[in-house]
Amino acid sequence: MRMNDNVRRVTIRDCSIGGPDLTVMGGPCAIESREQIFAIAEVVAASGGRFLRGGAFKVRTAPTTFQGLGWDGWRLLREAADAHGLLTVSEILEDAQIEQARRYIDLAQIGSRNMQNTSLLKALGRSGMPVMLKRGFGCTIDEWLHAAEYILQEGNEDVLLCERGIRTFETATRFTLDVAAIPIARARLGVPVIVDPSHAAGQRDWVECLTLSGVAAGGDGLLIETHPNPSEALSDGPQAVVLSEFPALMARARHVAAAVGRSIPVALAMSAAVG
Ligand code: PEP
Ligand code: MN
Numbered sequence: 502m503r504m505n506d507n508v509r510r511v512t513i514r515d516c517s518i519g520g521p522d523l524t525v526m527g528g529p530c531a532i533e534s535r536e537q538i539f540a541i542a543e544v545v546a547a548s549g550g551r552f553l554r555g556g557a558f559k560v561r562t563a564p565t566t567f568q569g570l571g572w573d574g575w576r577l578l579r580e581a582a583d584a585h586g587l588l589t590v591s592e593i594l595e596d597a598q599i600e601q602a603r604r605y606i607d608l609a610q611i612g613s614r615n616m617q618n619t620s621l622l623k624a625l626g627r628s629g630m631p632v633m634l635k636r637g638f639g640c641t642i643d644e645w646l647h648a649a650e651y652i653l654q655e656g657n658e659d660v661l662l663c664e665r666g667i668r669t670f671e672t673a674t675r676f677t678l679d680v681a682a683i684p685i686a687r688a689r690l691g692v693p694v695i696v697d698p699s700h701a702a703g704q705r706d707w708v709e710c711l712t713l714s715g716v717a718a719g720g721d722g723l724l725i726e727t728h729p730n731p732s733e734a735l736s737d738g739p740q741a742v743v744l745s746e747f748p749a750l751m752a753r754a755r756h757v758a759a760a761v762g763r764s765i766p767v768a769l770a771m772s773a774a775v776g
Contacts, residue, residue, distance in 0.1 A: 507691045508721070511659050513607050513631045514588055516551050518661060519693035523758055523765045524722035526590050526695065527747060528554035530737035531567060532574035538581040540729050544744050546585035547768045548751040552608065553582040554724060558594045559736060560614050567735040575605035590633060590724075596624040603630060613638050613665055613700070616648050626655025633661040633695060633724075638668045642682050646690050662686050662694045663724060664715070666701025675703020675740070678711050683718040693721035699740045705731065708742055709750055716757045716765075723754065 557574030616637035666676025696715030
């Protein structure tokens with residue numbers, strides 16, 4: 502594939518994002534227990550994943566649903582990631598969480614519903630933490646890129662974008678993955694774009710084809726929800742890839758990556774953190 506050479510590499514610890522290697526981020530929608538997050542971390546690491554994702558402070562549509570484990574969730578996320586040589590990505594909801602979050606989170610996610618929360622954008626910009634800005638599901642590419650500029654303007658260049666689907670008239674999927682937005686946003690802002698097929702699909706049956714199309718469209722990484730037992734998941738179970746199927750999904754994504762001149766690394770040699 503014709504790589505856009507103007508795309509900035511974002512380096513988080515030992516992980517370089519935006520180059521030929523795609524960055525895989527996998528994990529549950531919400532961290533639920535020690536057993537759950539450790540089981541997932543093991544498979545994500547063994548499948549070539551670099552980041553363990555998991556929400557601890559959840560923005561749920563309805564207030565009566567599971568809102569996450571909070572700080573305990575972040576502690577578990579960190580422990581499980583460290584045990585398997587992974588980095589962590591999780592959504593930060595409020596400016597006030599940022600200082601403490603640094604202990605647990607390597608990449609701060611700004612969720613779709615907060616994309617235009619300019620106070621949070623500026624605060625994360627000032628913090629210098631690497632930030633992944635999800636696209637608001639009702640926002641244009643222009644609005645998304647302007648939101649990213651609030652972070653960049655504070656001098657923070659460690660910014661990733663994440664296409665996670667937009668609301669259209671179609672209801673067969675939860676959202677509509679805007680595949681064209683991947684190369685367009687990447688070229689216009691010059692930052693890496695991560696693809697989240699999970700929230701776009703809303704159902705696990707369609708996660709694979711959206712994953713593959715995101716890789717084909719030049720995404721710099723994948724953010725995929727997976728759970729050992731999705732029918733019992735406390736959040737977003739229907740779209741979670743069954744954990745035992747995650748390695749095969751990565752293997753298929755690897756073929757598409759190769760076809761467009763990119764690669765998805767296989768598992769790192771088990772890191773020193775494990776031994
Ligand atoms: C999530 O990543 O679990 C999430 C809530 O995503 P979004 O903000 O894209 O809905
Ligand atoms: Mn989710």
